[in-house]
Amino acid sequence: MRFGAGHFPGKGKLQLWVPPVLAALAVVLIVVVQGWALWGRYQAIWQLETNSAENTLRTIAANIERNLDVIGLALERLAAGAVDPSISALPPEIRGKVLFDSSVRASGFGAMLVIDPRGQILADSAADPPRVASLADRDYFKAQLAPDAGLFVSAPFPSRISNGEPSVAISRRLTDADGRFAGVAVATVRVSYFRSLFENLTLRQGHTIVLLNADGTPIYGYPASDNVAADGARRLALRGGLSEAGVWQAEAPGDEGGNRYLLSHRISGYPLVLVMAISSVGALEGWYQQLAVSAAVVLCTLLIVVFTIRTLHLALLRSREMEAMLQRLSLTDALTGLPNRRACDLMLAHEALRAARDKTELSVAMIDIDYFKRVNDRYGHQIGDRVIARVAATIEATARRAGDYAARYGGEEFMLILPSTGADGALFLAERVRRAIEGQDLQAEAPGLSGVTISIGLATRSVDDASTIEDLVQKADRALYNAKSSGRNRVVAASAREEPAAEYRRVSDPA
Known part of the structure; x- marks a missing residue:
């Protein structure tokens, strides 16, 4: 039986496990610290993006509400005057001047109409005598046949009385003294108003903003070629998902990949919802760049750490082997190979x-x-x-x-x-x-x-x-x-x- 260095455990033998453990701890620490920093940055960027989107929605909604309030007030006065017997008895040229408020100066304002129960135009703010057209097939007319219809905002339509210009109609039911249907009071807004409002916005790549009516029908969206936000918002609206302001993830991805997140804001006093779709790719573009740079830095750091600790481990291992060899030599007789x-x-x-x-x-x-x-x-x-x-x-x-x-x-x-x-x-x-x-x-x-x-x-x-x-x-x-x-x-x-x-x-x- 030979008796070598292994029979006498030397000091520091357990130190051989220290470099691998240090390497593992260093890798975990670096990954955790960088991951935590990136996660914090991700949350900060996303919060900043959603806050910016909400502020944009509030600003646009305030502009729309201000203009619609002007039109709505005029429409309310028009509805009240249209069923007033004293005003109805006036000659047509005088009745029009009384019914239509010349002070209406809302941006994008089109025309105001009084339509009789058969759908014919009785009074027209833009023409005297009134233009001849039957509007009984329009959704804004049909909706008011219901006694409790209230204020109605139509889907966009090409106007028959304005050379096909795309417009949106806001209508109110006219009811006579006996409670019977007496026609409809209508005010139109040109779609170009919404276009001019949205196109002045600077949106990130992949972001979309869209205005919808109560049933989820898009009135106008920007960019006009992006239908993802409109489709996702319409589905949410049909399920009652846009009844309150909130944030939802869209069901369909954007063309550039990633998810869409929908932020909604209801137009106060009107059956309209303003929705902005935030593209995760566009919103986090800077974060993805930081992620790539951080990943590269972390990888290089890890390689350096692993290489350094591996070199230290190998050096320590060689040192241990040398110590063991020297100890064996110190305990071995050179001539016979037996222990000394x-x-x-x-x-x-x-x-x-x-x-x-x-x-x-x-x-x-x-x-x-x-x-x-x-x-x-x-x-x-x-x-x-x-x-x-x-x-x-x-x-x-x-x-x-x-x-x-x-x-x-x-x-x-x-x-x-x-x-x-x-x-x-x-x-x-x-x-x-x-x-x-x-x-x-x-x-x-x-x-x-x-x-x-x-x-x-x-x-x-x-x-x-x-x-x-x-x-x-x-x-x-x-x-x-x-x-x-x-x-x-x-x-x-x-x-x-x-x-x-x-x-x-x-x-x-x-x-």
Whole structure:
């Protein structure tokens, strides 16, 4: 059994896990911080965009309300005068001047009409005599047939009495003194008014604004070619989704991708809803650019961090490997490859502690090559080194149990540490080692060198023995001395009572 650096854990071994953990923490921290910053920026940009859209809607709605209030007031007076018997009895040329308020100066104002129950024009603010046309098929006329119709805003239509100019009609029901349907009072607004109002806006790419009536019919949208906002708002209106101001995600994506979000604002006093569709792509264009830049920066930072920490980890790993190699070298005999005396002392202390803890026996064998000085003197130190290496290899190969530990103790001396081994077992193993060395042919190492022998001194510490490690080694050393002095090439075991060593068995005559 070899005993290398791995058997003695050095300080800082756990530091090897620190660089990967630091890398992981750095990656998570950078991603979390950047993600949090981007999320905050996203919310800020989106809030700014929705606030801007709401302010735009309020401004446009206020303009529309102001103009419609002027028209609505005039229409209310027209409806009241149209059913007044005293005004109806006036000649047509005088009746028109009384009915129509010349002070109406609303932007985009078209004409005001009084229509009889059959749909014929009775009075016309734009022509005297009134223009001839039947308007009974118009939605603004049909809607007032219901007693509770109230104020009605029509869908856009090409005007028959104004050369086909697109217009929107606002109508009120006329009721006589008996509560019967007496016709309709109508005021028209040119669609060009809404166009001029919307086209003055500066909208982001993908944004749309549209005005709808109560049933979700678009009156005018800008840009005129974008129908996504109108379609989405109409569907929401049909489901009652635009009954109150709010924000909804449109059901259809825009042409440029992304989602549309609808902000609505009701025109106060009129069945009209102003809707702005915000394109997430257009609104967050700057944020997407920041996202791309941040992603690139984060990626580069992560690569630098990972590279730096990986380099540190590899350097630390190489340092640990170098330390382990140096420790192995410091514990290994260069000639034999066996653990050296320092490693042997460490192992002996380790096994002694374990034997005391587990209450097991521990044996030690001191081994010395017989007449080694003669080999060196006759064949030279180079051959002597080869002999030591062969003996070491044979000892290690013979003592091959899992716990057996062979070490070069110094010069031509070796030590065998035999954990959980009593005197009989140690003697058996020592004898086997002695015979293996004795039976080797060393002619290949040096001509004329038939072989060498070894002497072995054994000492065993029993379970109830309180002697120290030094005492155990000293006993084995005295037993080795007795083996040498009594003829060599034999195994001698020390007595348990520390009396002079007794020879256990004389194997053969010395070489």
